[in-house]
Amino acid sequence: MTKIKNMEEFAALSGISRPTVSKYFHDPDSVRPTTRARIEEALERFDYRPNIYAVNQNRKLTKNIGIVVPYLADPFFAEIARYLEQSCIAAGYRPSLFSSHGEQNLENEILDGLQSMKPAGVLLAPLGRISDRSAIEKFCANVPTILFDSNLEGLGAAFVGSDNFSFVSQTVEYMTRTGEPPSFFEMRTPANPNANKRRKAYVEVMERLGFEPHVIKIDGKGWAFEEIGHRGALKVLEQRELRTNSVLCSNDRLAIGFLAACYEQGIRVGRKEDCMLRVASNDDHPFAKFTCPSLTTAAHDYDNVAGRSVEALFELIENGGKLDSRTETLFPARLVLRDSA
Amino acid sequence: MTKIKNMEEFAALSGISRPTVSKYFHDPDSVRPTTRARIEEALERFDYRPNIYAVNQNRKLTKNIGIVVPYLADPFFAEIARYLEQSCIAAGYRPSLFSSHGEQNLENEILDGLQSMKPAGVLLAPLGRISDRSAIEKFCANVPTILFDSNLEGLGAAFVGSDNFSFVSQTVEYMTRTGEPPSFFEMRTPANPNANKRRKAYVEVMERLGFEPHVIKIDGKGWAFEEIGHRGALKVLEQRELRTNSVLCSNDRLAIGFLAACYEQGIRVGRKEDCMLRVASNDDHPFAKFTCPSLTTAAHDYDNVAGRSVEALFELIENGGKLDSRTETLFPARLVLRDSA
DNA sequence: CTTAAATTTTAACGCGCGTAAAGTTTTAGT
DNA sequence: ACTAAAACTTTACGCGCGTTAAAATTTAAG
Numbered sequence: 001m002t003k004i005k006n007m008e009e010f011a012a013l014s015g016i017s018r019p020t021v022s023k024y025f026h027d028p029d030s031v032r033p034t035t036r037a038r039i040e041e042a043l044e045r046f047d048y049r050p051n052i053y054a055v056n057q058n059r060k061l062t063k064n065i066g067i068v069v070p071y072l073a074d075p076f077f078a079e080i081a082r083y084l085e086q087s088c089i090a091a092g093y094r095p096s097l098f099s100s101h102g103e104q105n106l107e108n109e110i111l112d113g114l115q116s117m118k119p120a121g122v123l124l125a126p127l128g129r130i131s132d133r134s135a136i137e138k139f140c141a142n143v144p145t146i147l148f149d150s151n152l153e154g155l156g157a158a159f160v161g162s163d164n165f166s167f168v169s170q171t172v173e174y175m176t177r178t179g180e181p182p183s184f185f186e187m188r189t190p191a192n193p194n195a196n197k198r199r200k201a202y203v204e205v206m207e208r209l210g211f212e213p214h215v216i217k218i219d220g221k222g223w224a225f226e227e228i229g230h231r232g233a234l235k236v237l238e239q240r241e242l243r244t245n246s247v248l249c250s251n252d253r254l255a256i257g258f259l260a261a262c263y264e265q266g267i268r269v270g271r272k273e274d275c276m277l278r279v280a281s282n283d284d285h286p287f288a289k290f291t292c293p294s295l296t297t298a299a300h301d302y303d304n305v306a307g308r309s310v311e312a313l314f315e316l317i318e319n320g321g322k323l324d325s326r327t328e329t330l331f332p333a334r335l336v337l338r339d340s341a
Numbered sequence: 342m343t344k345i346k347n348m349e350e351f352a353a354l355s356g357i358s359r360p361t362v363s364k365y366f367h368d369p370d371s372v373r374p375t376t377r378a379r380i381e382e383a384l385e386r387f388d389y390r391p392n393i394y395a396v397n398q399n400r401k402l403t404k405n406i407g408i409v410v411p412y413l414a415d416p417f418f419a420e421i422a423r424y425l426e427q428s429c430i431a432a433g434y435r436p437s438l439f440s441s442h443g444e445q446n447l448e449n450e451i452l453d454g455l456q457s458m459k460p461a462g463v464l465l466a467p468l469g470r471i472s473d474r475s476a477i478e479k480f481c482a483n484v485p486t487i488l489f490d491s492n493l494e495g496l497g498a499a500f501v502g503s504d505n506f507s508f509v510s511q512t513v514e515y516m517t518r519t520g521e522p523p524s525f526f527e528m529r530t531p532a533n534p535n536a537n538k539r540r541k542a543y544v545e546v547m548e549r550l551g552f553e554p555h556v557i558k559i560d561g562k563g564w565a566f567e568e569i570g571h572r573g574a575l576k577v578l579e580q581r582e583l584r585t586n587s588v589l590c591s592n593d594r595l596a597i598g599f600l601a602a603c604y605e606q607g608i609r610v611g612r613k614e615d616c617m618l619r620v621a622s623n624d625d626h627p628f629a630k631f632t633c634p635s636l637t638t639a640a641h642d643y644d645n646v647a648g649r650s651v652e653a654l655f656e657l658i659e660n661g662g663k664l665d666s667r668t669e670t671l672f673p674a675r676l677v678l679r680d681s682a
Numbered sequence: 683c684t685t686a687a688a689t690t691t692t693a694a695c696g697c698g699c700g701t702a703a704a705g706t707t708t709t710a711g712t
Numbered sequence: 713a714c715t716a717a718a719a720c721t722t723t724a725c726g727c728g729c730g731t732t733a734a735a736a737t738t739t740a741a742g
Contacts, residue, residue, distance in 0.1 A: 005728090006727085006728050006729080007728065007729060008728080008729090016690085016691095017690065017691050017692075018691095018729085019690080019691075019692090019730085019731080019732090020689080020690060020691080022729065022730065022731085023690095023730095025729095026730085031689080031690090032688085032689060032690085032738090032739085035689085035690080049456075049457050050457075050728080050729070051398065051457070051727090051728055051729070052457040052458060053394045053395075053397045053398040053459075053727095053728080053729095054394075054398050054697095054727075054728035054729045054730085055728085055729065055730080056394045057392065057394040057395050057398060057697060057698065057699090057728085057729075057730090058696085058697055058728085058729055058730040058731080059729095059730070060730095072413065072419045072422070072423070072438075073416050073419035073420055073423065073627065074416075074419075075414050075415075075416060078413045078414035078419060078440075079414055081413070081440075082413070082414065082440065082442055085440075089450075094454065096437055097413075097438050097439070097440075098438070099419075099422075099423065099426075099438070101423055109430075113435065115390075116390050116391075116392070116393040117393060118392075118394075226628065226630070226631045227630075230631060256628070256631050257631055259631075259633065260630075260631040260632070260633055260635065263633035263634065264634075264635075264680075286414065287567065287597070287628060289567070289568075289601075290567045290571060290597050290598055290600075290601040291601070291633070292600065292601055292604035292632070292633035293604065293605075294601065294605075339605075346698090347697085347698050347699080348698065348699060349698080349699090357720085357721095358720065358721045358722075359699085359721095360700085360701075360702095360720085360721075360722085361719085361720060361721080363699065363700065363701085364700095364720095366699095367700085372719075372720085373708085373709085373718085373719060373720080375708095376719085376720075391698080391699070392697085392698055392699075394697095394698080394699095395697075395698035395699045395700085395727095396698085396699065396700080398698085398699075398700090398727060398728065398729090399698085399699055399700040399701080399726085399727060400699095400700070401700095
């Protein structure tokens with residue numbers, strides 16, 4: 001196995017001219033089967049691969065795709081990212097994964113670095129209200145971008161996410177139908193714009209059902225939702241802020257903290273006879289199944305959100321980076337009944 | 342704001358020659374302050390940035406660093422990855438994050454893709470026993486690599502991780518000292534080599550303390566540890582396999598499943614009077630604080646493991662990719678006492 | 683076996699930038 | 713102000729590969 005330096009050398013060793021070899025690497029089917037066989041045979045013997053930098057420098061369009069999520073330590077995003085990565089690879093692209101880690105300046109830096117990578121397209125789940133809108137706007141003007149999970153009005157070529165109204169309406173309706181109407185438990189200054197949509201949906205659904213909405217806002221900032229939910233729950237329980245025996249958390253991570261607080265206080269949660277409280281939530285976090293009690297929640301349609309996102313991106317790329325109009329695709333939730341409500 | 346095509350053009354606009362501009366981008370301090378000022382002034386007016394592909398093609402050494410973890414949906418790795426990323430950026434490198442998602446072929450593909458990226462160095466947390474040892478060996482021969490978290494004997498220029506013996510000895514000693522000696526709860530075919538070291542440590546410590554080790558092996562494969570721990574715990578509890586009232590789980594994610602099972606079965610866990618069982622674990626998973634009850638566990642020294650890893654990598658890079666001898670750095674655990682044991 | 687069609691080869695240019703050599707200007711030290 | 717050192721400019725080449733146009737070859741069709 002001699003070391004191959006470049007395509008010239010490899011071409012010589014394989015007995016095929018360099019332009020043809022180049023063509024082969026661009027699309028193996030674009031050369032005659034016999035020459036393809038000869039190249040692939042040489043490929044086995046010498047194990048050469050084109051220099052990706054030289055390739056990307058000369059191609060008008062790279063095969064790179066950027067995937068940016070706001071917080072990778074959240075298994076929800078890790079899970080979606082996995083799906084997105086695999087879809088991109090399957091389509092012959094090279095995905096690069098980035099996490100903003102909940103910080104605006106990091107999101108901006110990532111977008112900056114991404115531009116110099118000249119990606120064919122980017123799948124961006126922005127931080128949301130923390131995002132630097134103008135920076136993202138500028139980025140979207142230069143790079144074909146699909147927004148997902150968290151919508152920034154008018155930005156990106158398309159948005160794909162979940163229908164927050166569907167989430168909340170299902171949980172609220174379920175809880176009222178089988179018990180008492182829930183209070184809504186959320187952060188005072190939520191990091192994610194989905195949170196606002198969920199609160200609005202809660203208020204609307206409650207009013208439609210003829211109940212008075214009761215929103216409980218707890219303090220805390222950042223992405224340590226469990227901690228914030230835990231602290232908030234302790235306060236709520238202590239001060240008896242709940243008007244009914246049921247609570248709907250804005251998201252599962254808050255609910256995880258809430259349930260931990262209930263456990264500590266000896267408050268049994270669930271729909272059984274001896275339970276004092278019912279807790280439901282939104283997202284279907286990977287760990288929601290293992291809370292105590294297991295968490296009743298409205299599940300994201302992971303597969304469809306991720307699938308539609310890459311689909312939209314590929315359309316966008318094939319369309320030369322522009323789509324006729326900005327579409328917003330929302331997928332409804334699936335109510336997952338477990339023990340907590 | 343005219344669009345700048347290349348460095349030639351930018352150099353002309355800034356009134357500085359291209360080679361000097363090139364030098365500036367390589368190291369802003371390498372040019373005279375006055376010319377630096379002129380360049381940066383032009384930079385503000387025209388917003389140009391060197392084509393990263395052209396740069397990397399010509400530099401003998403890129404500024405890329407690859408970070409590979411076995412499973413990003415595990416918040417433990419997400420957390421470490423965040424620290425590693427930030428350290429690399431602070432040192433002027435461009436980190437790229439990859440997750441093997443628990444699959445050997447993906448790990449191999451990532452390593453393959455990484456090679457064509459000609460990184461200055463790679464921080465690799467391998468899958469462990471699932472890893473394709475020969476593939477990784479080949480990779481390490483071509484790319485300066487530091488292994489972390491999970492050791493593959495002899496591979497990579499150095500290894501940085503946690504001292505599994507320290508983890509287990511602390512938890513076992515604590516549990517025996519304050520109660521009964523624990524059984525050890527683990528997967529029959531653990532995905533991670535740390536698991537084996539932990540079992541061995543358990544047996545050794547137990548024997549040293551004069552107790553008979555009792556290892557409970559549960560079935561299941563893959564990385565859905567919570568699910569596996571949950572199922573396994575139900576079986577263990579049903580068949581009364583525990584000989585004492587205390588259990589040490591191989592890792593926190595198994596423990597999360599175990600605690601969920603206990604809750605479902607109405608078995609109170611903790612060290613209070615009315616508790617039937619004590620459960621401890623290893624890792625200090627980000628969610629360990631929010632289990633019910635909160636989980637007593639041996640915590641990784643995140644900061645030191647991550648810090649020492651990048652330190653070792655930078656040494657390696659500055660040393661031209663070779664170190665005198667392969668070192669293995671192990672950091673001890675810190676026992677975190679919570680409510681479960 | 684002839685001929686048109688399809689492929690491959692040859693030759694050459696360009697991409698954007700690193701880098702080296704030689705010459706010119708600026709800076710610093712006394 | 714004078715000189716050596718430092719920094720800059722000019723010129724030119726190379727990196728590894730995409731791409732193109734014309735020439736040569738192979739293949740498929742009749």
